[in-house]
Amino acid sequence: MALEEKREKRPPVTPMMIEEEAALRNGSRGLPPGPWAEAAGPRPRTTERHIAVHKRLVLGFAVSILALLAVTMVAVLLSVRFEECGAAADGPPRAANNGSLPGPAAGQPRGRAEPREEARGGEEAAEQQQQEEEEEEEEWQRRRQLPPWARPRLPRHLRPLHYNLMLSAFMENFTFCGEVNVQLEVRNASRYIVLHAHRMHIEAVRVAEDKLAGAVRVARSFLYPQTQVLVVVLNRSLEVQRSYNLKIIYNALIENELLGFFRSSYVLHGERRFLGVTQFSPTHARKAFPCFDEPIYKATFKISIKHQATYISLSNMPVETSVFEEDGWVTDHFSQTPLMSTYYLAWAVCNFTYRETVTKSGVVTQEEQRSIRIAPLCSEYACCINGPHLTHHHTWKELVAGCQVRLYARPDAIRRGSGDYALNITRRLIEFYEDYFKVPYSLPKLDLLAVPKHPYAAMENWGLSVFVEQRILLDPSISSISYLLDVTMVIVHELCHQWFGDLVTPVWWEDVWLKEGFAHYFEFIGTDYLYPGWNMEKQRFLTDVLHEVMLLDGLASSHPVSQEVQQATDIDRVFDWIAYKKGAALIRMLANFMGHSVFQMGLQDYLTIHKYGNAARNDLWNTLSKALKRVGKSVNIQEVMDQWTLQMGYPVITILGNETTDGVIVISQERFVYDSDTKTKDSGLGDSSYLWQIPLTIAVGNTSHISSEAIIWVSNKSEHHRIPALEEASWLLGNINQTGYFRVNYDIRNWRLLINQLTRNHEVISVSDRAGLIDDAFNLARAGYLPQNIPLEIIRYLSEEKDFLPWHAASQALYPLDKLLDRTENYNVFSEYILRQVATMYLKLGWPTNNLNKSLVQASYQHEELRREVIMLACSFGNKHCHQQAATLISDWISSNRNRIPLNVRDIVYCTGVSLMDEDVWEFIWMKFHSTIAVSEKKILLEALTCSDDRNLLNRLLNLSLNSEVVLDQDAIDVIIHVARNPHGRDLAWKFFREKWKILNARYGEALFMNSKLISGVTEFLNTEEELRELKNFIKSYEEGAAASFSRAVETVEANVRWQRLYKEELFQWLRKSLTH
């Protein structure tokens, strides 16, 4: 799963919303009045057809009862597999909005699932049941035990072996019904079956022994919402080592949210079209079908989906057969899956089209030579049915020799070719992973599905990975390098999961970092495979992963990368940047101290041993230790890694004493924390309770060369080490190429020697080390470990720096400092100093003149990214030429209505233009934001609107951001955060956040990742005593929810305020002195 996008909370249902939903279903939402609004009704062809069916049925009834019986019998025969799911239909669905629904025989559910979660109808029955439940609970209490359904984890006495799941999706009223048959193995005798089921209406529950041996009577069954389970109480115990079949018939809503089986929509040719898609990770499969929804319960699944033939359906496996039925309904029967966890199951019902390609696996097909085969482009529904479904009468084996890869998206995007880039790299990446892991991709096909709305950037469902459109669709003519990089890395990430996650699954959510850390680390390895010159793992990993996560993990309120979780509601919490980025950083450190080839061998063993199963972190450590042993090295990886994964935070190593000539240095470690007041407040911090085994590499250098590094394992608070080649004028450098997850500090003399080296000949020190020194120095100073002038002195050498990475590191490290100063009186002293450092390189590099073609991107990535970085610094700190250039480009666009702004600097130009120029420019960008179709362009146009100096416009934008018709829910958070970053808007965003907190929390509260992003984004740059007070008061008045995010926010603002108090003057004094020299 790739983070970044946000998830909305299910809003409470109000009468207004029901009205809105009806409007939405009628296709009129958000459409201006006009000729095509009327044409936007839901699929008129279907409606007509169903009206015709009804007329025929009525006529048939009038003419002859016999005829009706015959019709019914045919219908029953046709839908024999859905007998149970459909038989429950006993009246028109309440949610129906017209008469076009299929009759009961076609499998209509009873309508909306009742919000009351009970398995029987009728008040009496409910009362009786409640009484029975209470008695049962009391009985358990007498035994001083929690009843099996009240425990946070499922009881262990049953194991699901196989699921047969048959679904019928009704897109007209957004409901679905299902019948699930679970084959169960009994490990311990019990009268109870407890499995997950949430927010659904259970219609029937049956238990049969060994399929044929007759039913075991169900005494009663009930849903227990507190733990999201369905409890089946039997009249007699299930016997050990026997297998039983559990059949459940249920129905539920295809909700307008982003979890479980949910719906989404898009507009094509003025018509709103709907799709249903699933998001089950981590705990939402239970909202779509009753199941043992914990990752350890791997089983095989056979899925069938019945839907109107105007739609197609997709799932993890290919379609084996499609059965077309009367009245335009079709049932797709999918092949059986291998053993897999419930949260990786997926399906979709949509009317998308696709393009496809085929991976190697030995046979070269005609299609493969052409690389991308264009699927039939459908303007008619019939074509859509016949297009993708042509294959349904064959098995996948007959058609495809390798792995078939398809990209499904809305038809207009497919037609534009927006999915071709993703499709092309996916084919290459599958081949890369197969070669790297020495384990072939496990399924016959992989579909990539681009959807308009999704809670995350993407989700790695096995064989059916789902992506939000902004993370997979790419139009080369209007996409920047960084957008291309984003798309690439999300795809690399999800494909890695097909092995780390889908094939080998963490035992439990505490180790989610195992799969997420690996997938994040491989984003860089896989991108290096696609673009070998970009050096992602050696370079960009530092700024994008290591430096970013050390900012977060340097807070006293951080948490360990392995986190204990029990309750379903806590599980979302583990998907955060600590799991992803720290996980990746620790894996990189491990790969480096093991050596990359041994590490790779170890991973191959790990995947081979555990494929189709589950593994915990110790399984990985053991396999890797064995791999090391094979090459004659002995490191207890578990012992080392436990300290890094079970302790929060990271160490700062201090290297002292190279003034002495005997070559002995003192190396000490302590936990790095930004706010040293917190350190003293909490006596547990900073003392010996935090200790790591640190693989420290050290090199010695002087003006012309650097020694090859040696590795020193530091495991005590303080250690003495002898460094042989240490001379008086030589400097020491620790954590070579920043492969370790820690910071390094030195005595001031060593810092001076390093600064001299950078100034005289920076190339003696590697690119990664230059970036590492910059980041360490800025952060050590921010936390008070180092005088404020040291980092500012380091960046003086940048006027000679021709590599992108050190500039990027400096830019990222300057950013929080800039935000601490941007509302102060003397800000211009700071900006003046930075502009001086940027000026030389800005002049040297100039502006890009034309857009890059593909081959140029590959060759000049570093150069273009460097130029972009320097332009960004120049424009944001107020370089006059940069401002003029941006204004000229914008004016040219407005007057000619042709956008000639180079792609790679468009965001900078838009933002600078909006901040400098008048309201008309803002209105122009606003108009373009509405009219553009390309998702990448839309994003940067919206962000540019937040750059204005005009507080009225910023307020207007903030208010508009909550209107889902104008700004997508998932983008509203970005608008608020970006306004908070603007010094002219920070207080507005902060005020807006407090005033609208109830609305915002209702919308995003359940999605912890989005909510914490919002909270930290709005508060992280507050830095006055007054704002700190406001924050604390605000938290006091709204105590519910998001406690962890708010305590992090308070700690961050406290650290900001403390920095202002202690170091701001010191910094300004030095800057003033420096500018006059």
Ligand SMILES: [Zn+2]
């Ligand atoms: Zn992931």
